[in-house]
Amino acid sequence: MPRRFLPYDNRTATIKELQRRNTWHWLTYLNFLLEDAGVQFHRQSSVVVLDREYVGRLALQLSKYSSKTLLNYLGYALLVKFSPLLPSDVDSLVPLSHNNHIETVSHRLQACVHMLEDLCPYWVRKMARMTLSRENVTTPRWHYDEEMHKLVYLVRESMKQTVQLATWLSQAEVAQRRRNSRSFGSTS
Numbered sequence: 001m002p003r004r005f006l007p008y009d010n011r012t013a014t015i016k017e018l019q020r021r022n023t024w025h026w027l028t029y030l031n032f033l034l035e036d037a038g039v040q041f042h043r044q045s046s047v048v049v050l051d052r053e054y055v056g057r058l059a060l061q062l063s064k065y066s067s068k069t070l071l072n073y074l075g076y077a078l079l080v081k082f083s084p085l086l087p088s089d090v091d092s093l094v095p096l097s098h099n100n101h102i103e104t105v106s107h108r109l110q111a112c113v114h115m116l117e118d119l120c121p122y123w124v125r126k127m128a129r130m131t132l133s134r135e136n137v138t139t140p141r142w143h144y145d146e147e148m149h150k151l152v153y154l155v156r157e158s159m160k161q162t163v164q165l166a167t168w169l170s171q172a173e174v175a176q177r178r179r180n181s182r183s184f185g186s187t188s
Contacts, residue, residue: 011048011049011050012046012047012048012049013046013047013049013052014043014044014045014046014047015027015030015041015042015043015044015045015047016043016044018047018049018055018059019043023059023060023063024058024059024060024062024063026059027041027042027043030045030047079093080093080096080097081097082097083096083097083111084097084108084111084112084115085112085115091107091108094107094108094111095107095111097111097114097115098110098111098114098115099114119155120151120152120155122151123151123152156181156182159177159181160178160181163177163178163181164178
């Protein structure tokens with residue numbers, strides 16, 4: 001069913017209004033979530049709610065489980081999602097991070113490609129189009145090329161910064177990851 005347009009004013013709600021609808025304690029949750037950012041919410045603070053019905057149902061479901069259960073689920077979901085980027089100790093989780101498995105291709109490689117597709121789907125489509133097109137594959141012919149080049153640059157820079165701040169990597173590993181990030185997105 002297509003979503004109906006809601007003006008911005010209809011998407012805001014106070015935390016008090018959200019609290020009235022269910023038993024999930026939004027004030028505590030939002031203050032905990034943004035504590036490190038120095039943001040403090042109050043009962044009259046306004047928040048943007050893109051889908052009130054979804055938020056109401058989600059809160060009802062969340063209130064049925066203990067905090068321990070929710071945090072265990074969240075931890076498991078994060079491990080599965082980022083398993084392709086984690087050490088080999090979690091290799092058993094890698095196949096769970098994506099669908100459409102191909103038996104002849106490494107699970108980790110497939111998972112990384114799926115993560116890349118989630119991160120920048122237009123770039124992946126562009127690469128597939130250039131690879132499978134009957135035209136000259138070295139000549140990009142797509143009206144989003146400039147935006148894709150900007151996106152690849154931003155992703156590459158973000159990857160470099162993330163690697164630089166990764167305290168668990170040795171200097172040699174950091175240098176190798178930085179070299180790898182330079183080749184990210186090159187089509188030549």
